[in-house]
Amino acid sequence: MRQTLMLNPTIDRVTRRIEDRSADRRRLYEERMARQHRRGVHRGELSCGNLAHGFAACGAGDKNSLKLMNSANIGIVSSYNDMLSAHQPLEHFPELIKQAARGMGCTAQFAGGVPAMCDGVTQGQPGMELSLFSRDVIAMATAVALSHNMFDGALYLGVCDKIVPGLFIGAARFGHLPALFVPAGPMPSGLPNNEKSRIRQLYAEGKVGRDALLEAESESYHSPGTCTFYGTANSNQLMLEMMGLHLPGTSFVNPGTPLRDAITRYGTEQVIRNSEQGGDYHPFYRQITAKAIVNAMIGLLASGGSTNHTLHLVAMAAAVGITITWDDFAELSTVIPSLTRIYPNGQADVNHFHAAGGVSLLVRELLGAGLMHADVKSAFGTDMHAYTQEPFLDGDQLVWREGARESLDEEVVRPVARAFSPTGGLAVLDGNLGRGVIKVSAVKPEQRRVEAPVRIFDDQSQVKAAFEGGELDRDVIVVVRFQGPRANGMPELHQLTPFLGVLQDRGHRVALVTDGRMSGASGKVPAAIHVTPEAVDAGPLAYLRDGDVVSLDPDNGELRALVDAAEWASREPAICDLDHYHHGMGRELFAGFRQLVGGAEEGAAVFGGFDAADLPGGHS
Known part of the structure; x- marks a missing residue:
């Protein structure tokens, strides 16, 4: 019934x-x-x-x-x-x-x-x-x-x-x-996910070699x-x-x-x-x-x-x-x-x-x-x-x-009456750094709110170098900007997860803030992603400077730079040379897409407003 x-x-x-x-x-x-x-x-x-x-x-x-x-x-x-x-x-x-x-x-x-x-x-x-x-x-x-x-x-x-x-x-x-x-x-099912994650972090720390990493990945995707x-x-x-x-x-x-x-x-x-x-x-x-x-x-x-x-x-x-x-x-x-x-x-x-x-x-x-x-x-x-x-x-x-009328494993799926959490797994962030989203379902409640100085990067490869050089071994909010749809097509930054996870496991307060994506596989480190307006459009991330303190608070939906208003108003937006993102591997063919694409909150689509373009106030 x-x-x-x-x-x-x-x-x-x-x-x-x-x-x-x-x-x-x-x-x-x-x-x-x-x-x-x-x-x-x-x-x-x-x-x-x-x-x-x-x-x-x-x-x-x-x-x-x-x-x-x-x-x-x-x-x-x-x-x-x-x-x-x-x-x-x-x-x-x-x-x-x-x-x-x-x-x-x-x-x-x-x-x-x-x-x-x-x-x-x-x-x-x-x-x-x-x-x-x-x-x-x-x-x-x-x-x-x-x-x-x-x-x-x-x-x-x-x-x-x-x-x-x-x-x-x-x-x-x-x-x-x-x-x-x-x-x-x-x-x-292949290699258990916790083992795959463990090997990835060991590789990030240099404790296992590429052979061990490749073997683990091959057993996972098999x-x-x-x-x-x-x-x-x-x-x-x-x-x-x-x-x-x-x-x-x-x-x-x-x-x-x-x-x-x-x-x-x-x-x-x-x-x-x-x-x-x-x-x-x-x-x-x-x-x-x-x-x-x-x-x-x-x-x-x-x-x-x-x-x-x-x-x-x-x-x-x-x-x-x-x-x-x-x-x-x-x-x-x-x-x-x-x-x-x-x-x-x-x-x-x-x-x-x-x-x-x-x-x-x-x-x-x-x-x-x-x-x-x-x-x-x-x-x-x-x-x-x-x-x-x-x-x-x-x-x-x-x-x-x-189908099943009750869960056969409540560690995997639960009834509403015994939910893992009373609220869903996504939150929207707002503040003087723009708007973004965060997946909180995989983040421990005590690790969701982070207030720390930022370290700013314009390319994800720079994060790896800084990690390996010991420059991030502290409380830190890593900001990777100029990664939005108009800048370079909004790539996923999922390869940053092992490095940030290692820092978190060492007891540091760690988070990521980016106008790029962190993918559906984003995990235990709080990540404010899809931040809009993006940096290439002089969005707020372009005004951040190394050492600024940022507060990321998903429980209250806030993403804010704790910078004096007069100091903030006096700054000019940072500019990034994006040429290296736009050539090679076919990327030059998508120049028109980068010009046409809408913002993250509008779906980052190149089609404009579809039928909305034909309505009063619509755009194409």
Whole structure:
């Protein structure tokens, strides 16, 4: 029996505020998607020559189906490549999808591929400066893939950090099509996360060599599938499920298993059922409402997910005509309890989380406490109550049954009544240094507030040199500036974590402040990130000087330089020669992106305001 309580008043208030704020741009978005839909079966709009080009490579059976306008043709957009573990399993998905479509008397075509880069490979390298921009490239590549106008629905195959947000943004511009996202699943568990972290810190201190570090990393990232820590990639999967864009309980099923293949086939059948030809037309634009976006925010907060989504979710919401702000995250965080401990917030990985109850238990707890919207119609064809279920194989048949009703390991996932913390895992910071965000779920309460002199760097490599030279062996707030989207594409600074962790373990009060990113893998050291306005735009970080005392206080939402007002007013902003960030490894090709990109709180997107550009006061 359903036992959903009345919706929490704070969630109701925030949702209504988002709906009111977004009313004009959302109405324009829906009108445009409805216009696209009214054009009818899309390949029916093509000339005979157009259509012949569209199915020239197909077999005779598929050609005959495509000539008929009463069968659905599903476009496949995939981030497959065979270098990256998360995307390698996608190699075989298109054939499974095509077979499943034929079984429904329909067709599927591989519409196009999108780039998929890995932040784990590019950490600390020049390629990381293309990482955030790759999200918007993926969105554009998705639009190109679907531009042939041959499709009645779409399946989006992707997992990792920028890929899912990019696919989502692209899907939003083809929102008249039914959509379903198809994950690959996590690799099996490898080296325990606490051991991996220990080896990294020993290497940072020079106590073990590169051979030991490489062996530990290889045992952690060891097979096809998504990395198992709870970073941006796995936050993507949980949020998609919370929005109803995955089939229930499917985010963390391992690749290469009969269950995973059955899920992929069923997803194909479901998107066909959601097409006009399937008789229950349910397009993306009607599904992804403000309530669905709020559910994603709630899932992120309840699970202590990636800080990157204070950028990505803002951009994703904008793509469907919805405006969310960091203040919305902050207010929701006051009522959303922290229900999971998954590395880096704990020692368990996503496989342990899935086994202990996983997303189905998380949804059950949130619904039962009135802490999420139940009335979102999902791509599964139901409201969100169905997402308390999990998939199983009954012989060869895929079925769903109720998932765990209580946690099988309360060190990993807990009920609302015994939450790890009464509030969510993210906080917004404000003060005379600008605005930023901080992930507090992995930071011990006694280590969250730091007041200390700053040491300023304009490049993350300088931090390593200072650490190795003993210059940071004290209470210190490390400031790494000129790392924002306009300066150099906003790279993640995750390689700083071991050095800062060592200083903290030595008993020092330590924190990081940056206009760059610290990734979904940010851990035990308090890090004020995404600080905006960024230094390259003469934001407040550009006025800091070595030795200034800064107060970082996430419990009170403050980020402040304790500098005399007259002294502060007399300073000129620091200037950094950014030329070395802009050339080599393809970075010169993204000069236009650096000029167009918006600020962090606006999602750091290069597309301007989407439909907001057409409204009074909008911009492009």
